[in-house]
Amino acid sequence: MTLPAPQIDHRRQTYRRVAQLGLLGLVLLAAASWMLGPAATPPPTEAGLSPLSWIATSTLHVLLEVSLGLTITLVLGVALGCMLQTRERSSSPLSGRWSIIGHSIPAFLIVALLRTRHGETLPFDLAIVVGVVNGLEAARWIRAEWIQFEMGSVAQAVRAVGFDAGHVLRLFGPTLARTLPLVAARTCSGIVGLQALLAFFHLNFGDLSTWGALLGETAARHEPLTAPLVFCLAAATGLPLAVQVVVEHLTVRERRPS
């Protein structure tokens, strides 16, 4: 008996996902508007800038932070993930456990301790901490992908034909194309989210204008601004979702048998 070939309808799936993403965006906007309804006209900030101008000026710093965080995450994640998967089986779980422990420390606490050490929050502390913490998480993801790939039919077939482990590793490379964008998106959102969190805790950067600093300033004056909050929410939460949708679209999926 031959099994029927899996039926894939990419176009329908894409439409559905885009619709769901739009719905999510609407829900987010509705929630933000409900919360911040009275602040229909955002007042200028203490620096005399309107919120949108502030966002424009602070974007460069945020981009720099995101670039640094991304670099650290990807380099550390790939290096540590490859190290974990190429080590002996006995030591691999132990290394994996250390990466879990490292990832289980709240990033805001590390940034706060670094702030205590330096006396102030240094500009790139946040990017380094988020990069390292997400790098540890990425290593675990890569290790999980490797285990799944190694047990799959492709890797076993390649081994059976007689190719060495290096060849299997080269075949594993494209598999990371599904994981790394998600890791990158989570790093970007993590940095923006941590900025907002530090602003909520009044642990802002000194004179640096970041999105989180704008949130902190408005919160301190009890004058919530719709624009920066929505901007932060969209950057911190919408980005991973968007990337997830794209990755899911690019990944071939089989329909569940009814």
Add this chain to the structure above:
Amino acid sequence: MGQFLRRVLWLLPALVIVTVLGFWLISGASRAQGGHSLPTFINLRTEDVSTRAWKAAEQIALTNSGVARARLARLGGAALPYVLPRLDSLRPEGRERVALALLPVATRMGLLPAGSSLDGPRALSLWVDFWEEHFVDFRSARVKRIVERTVDQATELRTQELKRLDTFVLDEVMLELTRFMAQRSAPTDKQQRAVLALTNAAAHATGLTWTLREETSKGQARSVAARWLSWWAEARFEFTAPQGIERFLAPLLQTRYASWAREAARTRFGIGLDGNPILVTLKQRFPLTLLLCFCGCCGLLVGSLLASLLTRIRSANTTRRFTTAIWLVTPALLWAASRVIPIDRACLDCNRQVEPLALASACIACLVWSGMLALQQQLAVEGSRGLAPWDRHYRIMGVGPLRLSWLALRHSAGVAAARLLPNLAHILTASTVLEVAFELPGLGPYTLEAISHAQVNWLMAVTIATAAVFGLLQVLADTSQQSLTDVKPSFFRLRRPRL
């Protein structure tokens, strides 16, 4: 059980490592505050009072350096037993320079009236005569007796006697203050007078201003004594000469980390920002944070089990997007709820009663948020992985989704336990946010305040407490996961389905 105990025991060295890393991270703050000259972990240039004093004397004899004169004057009476007997080994003009450098000490000890000055030969003869008459007083047994007599009955004469020995009495004085701090009962008037005399003598010798007055309260006496002991934790290496094993371990003991560890063990992590002992504050605030974290863990467990059920009822990908939306909106709604709920924001004192409404709201918020987090994480995994083979077999046999979920409950619980540790960071962050938002007297607000004031003792205490709880949770999660995961539902427990 043996493995569980072994892992629990391994937590102790892990905690030591955590304290080392935490102290390294935080130690910059104490360095920035100034006044610390010791290295952080290893001191390869250990010096006791004899070495310091003689080095300073030699430098004064050779170059009459101002820095060395100030150092010798600071060492004071503690340096005399190591300098005066060896004056003969210096050249004549060097002796006079050293004797002149010690004149501020003579003024402090009451040998000279304030403001008077002597020339070199007279200063030298003053010190030589003093040492011939009073060298017996500079013995630890003699000092111990004087301090004990002062504690027994603090008179003006005995206080003067203490002052005449200058910094040489500091070791015994601090020992007595330690005994005073160790007692749990409220200090008596006699003890209050003794602390007054001892701290006055110490302040006179060192020039520090942590003194008491006659009319000060008894609680303030403990506070002043605590400040002196905190200062002495590092300064003792400057004024004393370690003996025996302490001398051998000096490279490790004469460090800031060792000083902190000794002080933490002795004073229960020191005094906090509000003047209370840190361990007491930790005991007061930790249960609330623990309750919130417990709610978060329960939320994770419930969310994972719910995800297992939903996966078997509906498509995982369909459900996940809605739960993701709810999970993302939940914090915003909770923040709004914290604004709307009428909470008494008048006081933030940790001794006040926690408002039940605020506490209940925070617990529910933590539960819901972590549950949604687990739900969407678990659904993401289920959506990408699909159902297990045995799950499909059951479906083919006609088992319904509810029955299937019940059969897979144990397996799902194991997965939930495995998911606990990576999400602890999220739970702790959520509990801190909720404590700040609902103004609950948990660890979060106090920790943020400690960060602002660079309160090393509190941060270290919180780091250790958090690491211990995380470690225990990890061991528990691993143990429960091992006993839950590798079990698949048995076919024999299944009733024959109606086909």
